Amino acid sequence: APAPPAPDEVITAAGKHVIVIGGGDTGADCVAHAHREGAASVTQIELVGEPPRNRPDDRTPWPRWPVKLRTSYALEEGGERDFAISTTGLSGVDGEVREIHWVKNTGEPPFAPIPDTEEARPAELVLLAMGFLHPEQELLEAVGVNRDPRGNVKAGAYATSVEGIFAAGDARRGQSLIVWAINEGRQCARVVDRYLSHQTPRDPREELAVGSSLRAGSSEAGADPPLKATYAGGDGLSG
Numbered sequence: 001a002p003a004p005p006a007p008d009e010v011i012t013a014a015g016k017h018v019i020v021i022g023g024g025d026t027g028a029d030c031v032a033h034a035h036r037e038g039a040a041s042v043t044q045i046e047l048v049g050e051p052p053r054n055r056p057d058d059r060t061p062w063p064r065w066p067v068k069l070r071t072s073y074a075l076e077e078g079g080e081r082d083f084a085i086s087t088t089g090l091s092g093v094d095g096e097v098r099e100i101h102w103v104k105n106t107g108e109p110p111f112a113p114i115p116d117t118e119e120a121r122p123a124e125l126v127l128l129a130m131g132f133l134h135p136e137q138e139l140l141e142a143v144g145v146n147r148d149p150r151g152n153v154k155a156g157a158y159a160t161s162v163e164g165i166f167a168a169g170d171a172r173r174g175q176s177l178i179v180w181a182i183n184e185g186r187q188c189a190r191v192v193d194r195y196l197s198h199q200t201p202r203d204p205r206e207e208l209a210v211g212s213s214l215r216a217g218s219s220e221a222g223a224d225p226p227l228k229a230t231y232a233g234g235d236g237l238s239g
């Protein structure tokens, strides 16, 4: 087993002024974890302006997901948050961050800075929770698999463009949810099993349909088109 990291290599919030950049769910988990580790203070900042407290019916009428102010479980435990903040820099000593610099913005694209609102705050640990871009590209480039325009692995029915390499979950569909990762992992395993046992490729959802009327590709299967099953092509089911 690899040796545990040296104490000065461990990233911890203990005793530190923590800044979380990003006001979404990942940011909320960062806030909660910083509390657990005993941070001196936790501040969560968001680029976009503060949403209204009640559903704005003109902007998000029912049944659309209402854009309104929500307070995460994490902030109920403590910490501060602020909206309409553009980070302008980090400064520190000997490679260690000490302060974050920011300016208030208009709260809406293009987030123009508001003059004379520059501020610096103590920041000894800065956590970036600004959204998932795509899987790390280095490995994908090294193995030469095709990617979609967002930088995710192009692997329609889990087979990538390189025979024998398969992808599932966030790496294939982009930022998503645990239930999708579990579902894709299982379906991908079926595809890999057929590949390794030299069987012809098949839509992995057919296995799920045994004994039910929901055969993939049938009219009952709803809007899901049949997967184009192949072991090297990368097309088929889109995320």
Ligand SMILES: Cc1cc2nc3c(=O)[nH]c(=O)nc-3n(C[C@H](O)[C@H](O)[C@H](O)COP(=O)(O)OP(=O)(O)OC[C@H]3O[C@@H](n4cnc5c(N)ncnc54)[C@H](O)[C@@H]3O)c2cc1C
Binding pocket: 025, 026, 029, 139, 168, 169, 170, 171, 175, 176, 177, 178, 179, 181
């Ligand atoms: C902070 C946060 C909170 C979330 N909260 C929720 C939630 O509440 N509910 C929910 O449904 N979803 C949540 N999600 C999303 C959910 O975690 C993901 O959709 C899910 O974990 C994706 O599973 P996965 O197996 O595709 O990828 P991952 O869980 O990311 O697993 C990929 C694995 O591959 C490993 N890896 C990377 N590169 C290599 C390599 N070169 N060689 C070997 N291994 C490698 C990584 O270390 C990692 O263990 C959250 C995500 C984040 C980041």
